[in-house]
Amino acid sequence: MDDLKYGTRNKRGDWAPNKPVETAPLFVFPPKLLAIAKWLPHYFFPWNVIFAASAVAYWALIIPSVETLQTLSVGWALWLYAVNAACVFLFYGAFELHLYVLKRQENRFKYNGKFPADQKNNVFWFDRQNVDNMLRTFLSGVTIWTGIEVVMLWAHANGYAPWLSFSENPWTLALVALVVPVIHEFHFFCIHRLIHTPFLYKWVHSVHHNSVNPSPWSSLSMHPVEHILYLGTAFYHLILPSNPILMLYQLHYAGFGAIPGHVGFDKVEVGEDKLVDSHAYAHYLHHKYFEVNYGDALIPLDKWFGTWHDGSADGEARMQERYRKRKERLSARKASSELQGAAK
Numbered sequence: 001m002d003d004l005k006y007g008t009r010n011k012r013g014d015w016a017p018n019k020p021v022e023t024a025p026l027f028v029f030p031p032k033l034l035a036i037a038k039w040l041p042h043y044f045f046p047w048n049v050i051f052a053a054s055a056v057a058y059w060a061l062i063i064p065s066v067e068t069l070q071t072l073s074v075g076w077a078l079w080l081y082a083v084n085a086a087c088v089f090l091f092y093g094a095f096e097l098h099l100y101v102l103k104r105q106e107n108r109f110k111y112n113g114k115f116p117a118d119q120k121n122n123v124f125w126f127d128r129q130n131v132d133n134m135l136r137t138f139l140s141g142v143t144i145w146t147g148i149e150v151v152m153l154w155a156h157a158n159g160y161a162p163w164l165s166f167s168e169n170p171w172t173l174a175l176v177a178l179v180v181p182v183i184h185e186f187h188f189f190c191i192h193r194l195i196h197t198p199f200l201y202k203w204v205h206s207v208h209h210n211s212v213n214p215s216p217w218s219s220l221s222m223h224p225v226e227h228i229l230y231l232g233t234a235f236y237h238l239i240l241p242s243n244p245i246l247m248l249y250q251l252h253y254a255g256f257g258a259i260p261g262h263v264g265f266d267k268v269e270v271g272e273d274k275l276v277d278s279h280a281y282a283h284y285l286h287h288k289y290f291e292v293n294y295g296d297a298l299i300p301l302d303k304w305f306g307t308w309h310d311g312s313a314d315g316e317a318r319m320q321e322r323y324r325k326r327k328e329r330l331s332a333r334k335a336s337s338e339l340q341g342a343a344k
Ligand SMILES: [Zn+2]
Pocket: 208, 214, 262, 283, 287
């Protein structure tokens, strides 16, 4: 597969797509119906369908009976931790094995020409990005994921969270299922913007940003406070007309759904000639430049707030202009406080 048909590679070996990243054609006025119709299949396939199907499979095969869920117990909480950990290991591990261990597509479509395992870095536990990222994923990530899952299932089973049935409320539940990714996007943008404020960035979010060159295990490599905020998207189902399966979909959308944004490759080659888009470039640029693309472009929030970078030369110029203006503001503020100090 010739990746140079789709992008260019610079001297350092970093690949970039030719086409700028596009935001989803939602939330624009007047509505672009044709664009929405063209985009809609990508909304479902493959990623959203995988996360929704995993929620249904959990409900059918993994989640204990309602009577069991009504009483909190270590037994079923540990069972859920074990299943979540196994699924994360297999799902994240499949990408890691395919792209980073066996390097089956070498550096084709890879944004950063380097592989994290080739470099030691003392910002990471044991100086290794992968070891650090995996430990954070399983010690804190999957634990908090399971904790939120347990609390929410217990709340649904005891009537503290809505439990609508598919037979009686098919349209309401279909609508909620449809907007699960939109809820995620809104929530993620808000908490992500929040943890980029200086204090929270230093103490919380910098852990995730240690992975400047993200790989699959970076997806859930976060500080525990960020895990709570990020996976807390499931709590919307305490008030939405929903049920435990849609709550699980929301949780899986966050937990398993963190993967596509961090695979580090624009496209994953499947078989001889099939390519699956990761849609990772916007978030890759976030890891590269820090202060752009707080969201994943499903809602054009970054465009509205002026932090959108689509990977093009124009996007780069807009970002540089923003940095320049901020620098100017900061130095003007510094100069005026110095003047005030001198006048005293
Ligand atoms: Zn990230």
